[in-house]
Amino acid sequence: MIRAQWEWALEDAAGVRLDRPISPVFGNQFDAEQWLGENWRDLAKQSAAVARLLHDGVQAAAPVTLRIP
Incomplete structure (x- = not known):
């Protein structure tokens, strides 16, 4: 059985x-x-401004903005 991958x-x-x-x-x-x-x-702090959740390589949710106030 292959497990789903999230990244x-x-x-x-x-x-x-x-x-x-x-x-x-x-x-x-x-x-x-x-x-x-x-x-x-x-x-x-490492220059990431947006995070996109991928489920088996396909975007699974709206992008998340990474902003330090």
Whole structure:
């Protein structure tokens, strides 16, 4: 049985996908969302401006803007 994979595609402010930092791959949506909630500030400091949740390579939710107030 193949497990579904959830991961974040991270983009800079210009919409270019970043190759660093890299999102881990998760077995479920909850764990993926929890990871982003715990790490979004660090990701934003590394030039990530937008996070897109991918489910088996297909966008699964609206993009999340990563903005430090």
